[in-house]
Amino acid sequence: MKSFEAKIPEKLYKYIEKLVDEENFESIDSFVNHSIYWIAELYGFGEQSEGKSLKDLIADVVFSKDGTEVKTEVKESPKVKVAAKEPDIPNKAIILESYGSSKFMFEDAIFAACQFAALKQGNAPISKEEFIKSLKQMTEAGILTQIQQGDKTMWKRN
Secondary structure, three states, X not given: OOOOOOOXXXXXXXXXXXXXXXXXXXXXXXXXXXXXXXXXXXHOOOOOOOOOOHHHHHHHHHEOOOOOEOOXXXXXXXXXXXXXXXXXXXXXXXXXXXXXXXXXXXXXHHHHHHHHHHHXXXXXXXXXXXXXXXXXXXXXXXXXXXXXXXXXXXXXXX
């Protein structure tokens, strides 16, 4: 990884520290990494936006090629199920541990963190099928929520 130095206003730094203290982010580095990722997506330099800015992507949805407004349906988001008693879910602890203090993560990042943690603990790596099954069980139990971001899947910790 590369590092860099940045000068920011004291007020902004205190705000970032507050977010870290409230456990919205694992560290200041984590905040900076998330910020850079989303700014890249916003301006069209990210993996998901593929060279189109967020403004252009929204315009593509709202307006057709000839400039007339496109009618779009707004779908209600699914309700999160909350279980009264949490079932015994395999790999639950290692999956939740991989989040650190983050509230959301991409599926690939969670899987990689779980593999690293399992190897670090001297355990065999988790198979992708077993991992996906655990994520689905955690969704059913109301522990996680699945979010689709283009062709990538994010998981939000409830």
